[in-house]
Structure formats: C-alpha cells, structure tokens
Amino acid sequence: MKRRGGRRPGNPDTRQAILSAAREVFAERGFDAASMRAIATAAGVDPALIHHYFGSKDQLFLAAMNSPIDPKEVVGQLWADGWDGFGERLIRFFLGIWDSPDGVAAIALLRSAVSNEWTARLMREFVLTQVLRHIVQATGMDPAEAAYRIPLVGSQLLGLALIRHVIKVEPVASLPADALAAAIGPTIQRYLTGELPEELRRGVSGSR
C-alpha cells in the first residue's frame, strides 16, 4: 500500500515533539476543539512549522494516530461504485490493510486503544471525525442516521480484526478475504443502507 504523505520533512525530534503534543491535545480536547495553535504551544514550536511539516489538521491527526490509511481517500475509492456491493468492498479493503505490512501498525493501534484510555479517546475521535464525516460527505447520508450506522459498522469491523488477527480463532483467522467478504459484507450493507429499527429511529429523531 502507498504510504500517506510521501516525503517527511523536518527534524525528527521536532516531528516527534509535535506528534506527542498533538496526541495529548487531541485526546484531551477532542478533534474539533483542538487548535493547531494549542498543539504548537504544547510542542513549543511555531504553528506555521506544523502546517509545513504535516499540512492540514486532518493530516496531523492521522499522523498522530499512526493511521495506516487516510479515510477520506479510502471512502472516495469505495464509493466510486455507489452503494451496490459497498459492504463486500469495505470488508475486502479492511482485511487488505490487516493482511498487509501496515497490519502491524493496525494491530498496535487496536492493542493500544484497548489498554490505554488516551488512545481509546483518539480512536473515538478517529471514528467520529475522520470516518463518519467523510462517509456523510461522500454518500450524502443523513448525518443523524450516520451517527447510528457508522458505530455499528465499526463494531463488526473491529470485532473481525480481533477474532482474525488478535485472538486468532480458526477458521476465520486463515479464511481468504473473499469468503469473509461474502459472509460479513451483507451485515455492513444492512447497517449502512437497511431500514433502521424503530428503537433506533426514535433515537435518531430525538437527536435532531
């Protein structure tokens, strides 16, 4: 898989200081309330330097999480063919990351989110601001509905990673991705496009 970002400019110590400060500020304040200025202050550098090193706040966040993917790009690719077959494509793409060299980073991220409250917060912000928003933007899904649908999708995806790559229950641990996409794709498809059950719909209209 192509690495995000390409060249990595700047002094490695300064980069690390910025990434540490970013993790702290993003986890403490949440993505939206975390300003580039606050991160620069925490890292003891000029805000312009962060822009120069990392680009946008989104990109800084993905670097701070050591995310193996940029969800915006991924959603764009998966959405190219619309909803038809989306669930299966998502499972195949998702398993493709975990089965690739980037899978090591993904497992480390999952382990850390489970054992460490701060990484769990970053993961939560990742789901809500990086994944959910880009899906809403690309697909035009109702944001209030998306708030229910995306965490359901997240639960199936993370659980699949857990059973296949961490707890390693056979035969799921060694099944080809296509077999799992055929078995689990319809679940994802239903969570994204199916009728929301009455109990959830009450929640959705209540939150508007």
Add this chain to the structure above:
Amino acid sequence: MKRRGGRRPGNPDTRQAILSAAREVFAERGFDAASMRAIATAAGVDPALIHHYFGSKDQLFLAAMNSPIDPKEVVGQLWADGWDGFGERLIRFFLGIWDSPDGVAAIALLRSAVSNEWTARLMREFVLTQVLRHIVQATGMDPAEAAYRIPLVGSQLLGLALIRHVIKVEPVASLPADALAAAIGPTIQRYLTGELPEELRRGVSGSR
C-alpha cells in the same frame, strides 16, 4: 447475576496455585490435551484435590479464565425458545453481562486477551470448546457449519463490547440494550441460521 459455583472450598493459596497452573497448561496444550493430572503436577497437588475444589475440567477452565458466565447454562436458557428471536435474546443477554457488576471482569478479560498472547489462547479455547460445543449440543447444529458460524457471531459480539465499553463511541455507548438488540440481533440470527455463502460452504465441505 448469580455467581457460578456457590461456595469456594479450600485454602486460598492452594486454589490460586491450581488456577495459575491451569491457565498455563490450558494455554500451552489447549483444553482437550490438558489433563487434570498435568495441571495437578504443575500445581504440586493431588488431582483429587482439584476435583474436590473445582469439579469438572470445564468448571476448572471457567474458573481459570475468571469467566463471568457458564456458557453451557447460558446456551440452555437462550435455546429454550428455539431459533425464533435467538439473535436478539443473545444480544440482550450479552449486554446484560457487560452492563452488570460482572462487566468489570469481562472488560479485564478482553483487555488481557488483546495484550497478552496466553490469554488470547485461553480465549480461543473458550470460544471453541465452551461456546461452540455447547451450541452444537443444544441446537443440533452441524459441527462443521458451527465452526464457521460461531466465530462470525463472536466477531460481532466482541466488536460490540469494544465499541460500547472500551472505545465508548456514542451513541452506541449509551443506547438501551433493546435498541442494540433490534439493530444487531438480525446479524447474529443470519450468522447462526442463514444460508452460508458459497465461498464458506466450499470450506465447510472441504473440512469434513
């Protein structure tokens, strides 16, 4: 929830020595190959003492895992009404454990399985020998099919616990169990009773 086992006989140090030895031997050899005799030797006690303290090998295993439930009992209860509505009942029961005082033990178990290879092995043995077998026994499900169906169910259940109780993504973290049972129950139902996709069926018949 009722604690398993009732009274806990014996010297606490001896109990702990047996439980440590059991965790080690079960993780190293797997449930089936781990004999009570080998566990007794590792703990430096007489095998009869283990029977006296813990009863059967199943019960020793559940105690060694600090499992908040006895899957055999649970499957029996859930199966009382047959397949009809099984998926929703399972989700409600599962969330009931995590939302109860036993939820602390469940979260500790999940954390440990993610960070520690030995606990991951115990968890794998738990899924395969405690959950899968009792479901096959109670429901008469084809064992070769169950081997595919149960890990799929496990992936959705563990992922739900992860999103709701560990990473805590809203609104899933605070939705009532009924709403989640309505949304996720059909997934479980399909994994347990739906048609297996062609790609999986090839695997099933291949493994016979």
